[in-house]
Amino acid sequence: MNIRRKVFGILAVVVAALAGVTVVPGVAFAADRDGSCDSGEFCYYFNSNQAGSVSDFTDSQDDYGTTQPSCYEFKGAGNGQGLCVKNNAASVWNRTSKTVRVYFNSNFAGSYQDFAPGAKGNLNATLKNNNASHELLGGAPPTGCRTDGTNTTPPTSILVYRVSLGKVDRVDFKTYVKNVLPNEWVPSWPNASLDAGAVAVKSYAWYWALHSTRKTPGGQCYDVRDDTADQVYKPSSALASTSSAVDRTWSTRMTRSGNILAAHYCSTTTACGGWVEGNWMSQYGSRDLAAAGKDFRTILHHYYRDIALS
Incomplete structure (x- = not known):
């Protein structure tokens, strides 16, 4: 429809x-997208070495968008604030409990770079300012006709x-x-x-x-x-x-x-x-x-x- x-x-x-979000003793819940890199979030930075404005995510995102006001923007203070994340990020901090894979193309495609849980790092030469999607990696996905969901x-x-x-x-x-x-x-x-x-x-x-x-x-x-x-x-x-x-x-x-x-x-x-x-x-x-x-x-x-x- x-x-x-x-x-x-x-x-x-x-x-x-x-x-729900897993609560780790002594740390805060993952927040909404507010430009602060909280526990449980995957965060892009406009500059290398986790500097400049921050854009924080709590889940996978297959396309960030390219124009305002509908793109996912850098929200934190500093260089890059207000710009769209797509093809504008230089470094990351993975504060989730899963490995996060950053892709060159939208829809989780093309060249990629993995960041382990807790890792900070710069995007490599292929992906720096060429980031289009990211995926939180879990266990083996269902195959064939099988689903892994339930009523709860x-x-x-x-x-x-x-x-x-x-x-x-x-x-x-x-x-x-x-x-x-x-x-x-x-x-x-x-x-x-x-x-x-x-x-x-x-x-x-x-x-x-x-x-x-x-x-x-x-x-x-x-x-x-x-x-x-x-x-x-x-x-x-x-x-x-x-x-x-x-x-x-x-x-x-x-x-x-x-x-x-x-x-x-x-x-x-x-x-x-x-x-x-x-x-x-x-x-x-x-x-x-x-x-x-x-x-x-x-x-x-x-x-x-x-x-x-x-």
Whole structure:
């Protein structure tokens, strides 16, 4: 369903619970992107040797964006403040518990350089001022049709049927959500509406990652299509406003009777394909409620009956 085309197809919504940040005694929680390199974050510096303005991240990012106001910028004080991170970083500090791989190209591609947990270092000659994405590396990813998610833990990846390309891509789950939300919600809408949309997009994808038995005409397993039959996924389309909404709500889980909720959302404010009240959310309605001062939890409770938000 693509709101810009006003397609009123349904989307099952499921909301996910995310594992919280590990707390290390004596140090602070990882903060939002605030230009300070906190524990649990991966940080770029504008200058070599961890000098100049800082841009801090708490997760993988497949494309930083190239123009303001939608790029990921250097936020800390010092040289480079306000510039976009893409192709402008010289050094890093990895304060996460995972190895972080910095890539030359977007979408985790091209030449790369790894930084171990706790490492400080300068980007090498290939990557200095040529950084386009970074990935927090974990264990071995799922293969084939397998998912590693549950009703309480989101999958690490999702199988996306790239319909026009005739292939299936396994996409990092959070990267998928960040590259769907700006194509389903209007990025300039109030934060509470974007937050409600982030929960819905994540939930829909999570549900199908757990339950899909679908296959392409060629016999490949997939969880979701990349078009309006499911959710519109466009690689490298993530924007700062919508990605921030995904980050803000990533630890939220919406359930009914203890299970991930299967629900619907669509553009119209008056009807959604004949679906029963209490099981679908209006995208434009979420905008109006947010403009009236409602937070995203209130918006979700307004549309989905008998839910629990953890």
